[in-house]
Amino acid sequence: MRALDEELADLVDHYRWFAEVEAAQVSPRYAELAAAVAGDAGVLAFLGTLPRPKRQANLLLGALSYLHGGPPRDGAELRDRVLGDTGRLRTTMLARATQTNEAARCAALLPVLAGLPGPLALVEVGASAGLCLYPDRYGYDYDGVRVGPPSAVQLRCRVTGPGPVPRAVPEVVARAGIDLNPLDPADPDDVAWLQALIWPGMDERRDRLTAAAAIAAREPATLVRGDLLAELPALVAGLPAGCTVVVLHTAVLAYLPADARDAFVELVTGLPVRWVSQEGVGVLPGVRGRLPEPPADDESRFLLALDGQPLAYTAPHGGTVDWLPAAAALR
Structure with a gap:
């Protein structure tokens, strides 16, 4: 019983934290819905x-x-959806x-990428649909300084x-990614799932996702299904010679247990690559x-680290970069 009580308490704490920290601002x-989950015995069960x-x-x-x-509009509708559609919801959440x-x-x-010697071969771990593998296909505005090609x-x-x-986007000659469940930017159902992960009130992100998926669908990256620790060495070894290989990731390693994160750091720092990470401040203790x-x-x-x-x-x-003193060396 004590273990079950602890699991329930952890679940309540997670949803309260999500409501008060992650979603509140x-x-x-989503803050309202998460708080409702934390207080609903049926949904928690x-x-x-x-x-x-x-x-x-x-x-x-x-x-x-x-x-x-x-x-859902509110906690009551959330409860009705969960308890009234348990089978489909369970199947979706498991899959x-x-x-x-x-x-x-x-x-x-x-x-960071533009400051590396090119051309570049990009490898993203936890790539999802690979939309971060196309930095050279997007346009940018850094406080009024425009960079990059015309782009949707x-x-x-x-x-x-x-x-x-x-001053310019880098030349990218290869794009590859690893994911336990890679998504296809040309598959409407996969894009619908990505759209569903965008929180309410973020319509600009939704429009951007649609446009980025269309770019990725026209120029497909190589997406490998599997564990990043197992697949990364072979993927790196198979990239074209004469380019700078960059292994990058954003908001991925937090989903790994601490020992797997440590193993990844040991692996990536032993490969002939440059490593660009963009994770929560506490995710990589060695970087912090x-x-x-x-x-x-x-x-x-x-x-952000190199x-x-x-x-x-x-x-x-996205949307803000607050450079630390070490970034002056990149200029």
Whole structure:
């Protein structure tokens, strides 16, 4: 009984944290829905029948949006959907995963990628549909400085600090990704799932996803199904000679247990690649430990790093880059 009580308490804490920290400032609807889940014994009981990794708020709310064409209006409708459609909801949550694919994160990646010797071969771990493998196909506006080709995807970014503003996009000669369940940007159902993972009130992100998926569908990347630790060495070895191989990831490693994160860092730093990470501030302790000063407790920011050296704080879904002193070396 004690173990079950602890599991229930952890589940309640997760949904309260999601409501009060993750969603409160960016999606009031999701904050309200997550708080309702935390206080609903019936919904919590349903979640308790799922494996632990399948109980997370993003997955539940995304699945409900996917199955019903949008999020519930309130806690009462959420309860009705969960308890009235348990079979389809369970099947969807077991089959799917949270695979948010936000092209706007490329606005933070681009200044680092543009400073590397080209041409580049990009490898994304946790690639989802691979939309972050096309930084050279998007247009950018860094506080009025425009970079990149004409594109249906235009990314605006506010910048502070001593880091670079790129003059041009890099040449990319190969794009590859690894994911446990890669999504096809040409498949309407896969795109619908990605759309369902976008939180209410973020219509600009929804439009951007549609445009980025169309770009990726026209120029498909090589997406490999499998575990990143198992697949990465062979994928890197098979890329064209004479280019700089860049392994990149955003908002991926938090979903791995700590020992797997450590194994990934050991693996990627031993390969003949450059490593660009964009993860939550506390996800990679070795990167966090190289910050010039301890960060404030802020779970709403990411930390951008090159080869383990922290360069900037960034917004989780793109739009801001706050350069750290080390970024001056990139200019």
